[in-house]
Amino acid sequence: MTTQEQMLRVPRVATMLDVTKKRVYQMIHERRFEAVRLGPRQTRILKDSLEEYVEGLRRQERITRGEEMGEPPMRRHQDHRVNRARRPPQAGRESVERFFGERKNG
Numbered sequence: 001m002t003t004q005e006q007m008l009r010v011p012r013v014a015t016m017l018d019v020t021k022k023r024v025y026q027m028i029h030e031r032r033f034e035a036v037r038l039g040p041r042q043t044r045i046l047k048d049s050l051e052e053y054v055e056g057l058r059r060q061e062r063i064t065r066g067e068e069m070g071e072p073p074m075r076r077h078q079d080h081r082v083n084r085a086r087r088p089p090q091a092g093r094e095s096v097e098r099f100f101g102e103r104k105n106g
Helices: 010-017 021-029 047-065 093-100
Strands: 007-009 035-039 042-046
Touching: 007 010, 007 047, 010 021, 010 042, 021 042, 042 047
Parallel strands: none
Antiparallel strands: 007 042, 035 042
């Protein structure tokens, strides 16, 4: 692999990570991956450094899910949302009364 293939331009990295060029420059400033300035308007990101960064994100995600420690992955409960039919209406006196039944005055 040539040196040119080992370095990536900022717009290419932004496309790969699905972020803006500005965010890539912020990440370079935060030292999340290594970059080389070839001139005043020429910044290149080292491919190996970018791959290490992405692998670190994947590793962190696996740890968060509990897969890294040999535990089974966490599963969401099936009933994680309230059934729309059982949810109280959002507005209107009539719809609230229909849901809860008519109020008895007295």
